[in-house]
Amino acid sequence: MTDKTDIGFFSSSIGLGHATRDIAIAQHFDGILAKFVTGNGAAKLFSEYGFSVNDSYVPPKFKIKNGSLQKSLKWLFAYYQYYKECIGIAKEFVKNEKPKVIVSDEDFASLTVAQQNKIPSILITDILETRFTKGIGAVIEKKMNQSMKNIIQNCSVVIMPEFGQDQDNIKMVGPIVRATKHSRDELREKFSFSRKTITLSVGGTDAGMFLIEKTIDVFSKLNLDADLVVVSGPSLKIDTQNVRNLGFVNNLHEIIYASDLVISLAGKSTIDESKAYGTPGIFIPIKNHFEQEDNARQIGYQYEDVFHLDTLIPRKLESCRTSVETNGASRAYEIIKKYLT
Structure with a gap:
């Protein structure tokens, strides 16, 4: 050594x-x-x-x-x-x-x-x-x-x-949270986000498959002038014909910043990155996972909201961006x- x-x-x-x-x-x-x-x-x-x-x-x-x-x-x-x-x-x-x-x-x-x-x-x-x-x-x-x-x-x-x-x-x-040197407009151009963009992220395990399936099903039935981007992570292989799947990424914070809405499990880091970059979010906890349920409860969500995505998505997509300063x-x-x- x-x-x-x-x-x-x-x-x-x-x-x-x-x-x-x-x-x-x-x-x-x-x-x-x-x-x-x-x-x-x-x-x-x-x-x-x-x-x-x-x-x-x-x-x-x-x-x-x-x-x-x-x-x-x-x-x-x-x-x-x-x-x-x-x-x-x-x-x-x-x-x-x-x-x-x-x-x-x-x-x-x-x-x-x-x-x-x-x-x-x-x-x-x-x-x-x-x-x-x-x-x-x-x-x-x-x-x-x-x-x-x-x-x-x-x-x-x-x-x-x-x-x-x-x-x-x-x-x-x-x-x-991780920092970025790029502006939001620069990132939107980098990721080719030309319309309103919803990012669906489920972290590094296969625990979020239920949220992917439910969100894609709801999105396919909503008549939205928006794109759905899936960040499925390293553990999930999914077949998505009508959405863009980015798989594993090392810069989710930048994708969140460039997005208009993030939908995710209720992991603290993703919630914090959403807050830091001012991107509205829908955070669905795994049921009976005390940590995720606590995280979600603090920002007004619960597991049952997975059944309300049809109303939550259009409403949150029109929310104002409000960032939280953090060092x-x-x-x-x-x-x-x-x-x-």
Whole structure:
């Protein structure tokens, strides 16, 4: 090894939202050597941005039926096994790379290893506990949440992409989104968006197939002077004859900016990019997925709105653009940088 690693950056590989906000932060790493550990589409995204990435993580998939999360307790047990595998990966990384700091975006295995090795540990998260299960499963999950709480309390600092007051070791920095150097008109020309454009995005997993099918069906029946563009991500192969499918993209934030409406699952990063660029959005959560349901509820949506797309789409397509100022990425970078000196 010739160059000493400054930051071991472990990014959850469940979806692409963690990777997109981590890239927003890492683009400030001038002169800082960071090596990323993740997997699936997230690894592909980091690689396309030119970062050094270890494609090691293979997380358990959510089982979704008719837009609803199924067998959450079984998934929780699978996730615990995955966590133990990630512990081994993190130990090997620390042994070989000897990073000065461990930064984790909701990857608790790397935080555990960092704290065992007395390496400064920084957590990026928008949740402080999980609520996937009910009944007997909730008892098991409660114990896992207590372990997670202990890890959080032992972190050097916790960065939350939310507005609010700092508390203890938790620093609120506001939404963390990727920046663009282009104007909206430049991007519309780049993407050949000549009419009003609706972008349908479902992230990095196959969990959003229900939303793709429902949106395409509704759009085909609406008489709109608009185009529908689908960003199906790395995990879905879809046959779309009447819409434009972009598949996997590494610049969804720019596509959102250029669009007139975004329809998506209720992942926080996509919601934040929609707010930052002022693009109206319809955000449908996976049913029984507590995090997505919370995200959606905060902006006035719920799972049942998937059955109201025929009225929501025309109305939201005519909404005014209102952007939210944020410098969450630079603020997060400044916090991380302090632990490298």
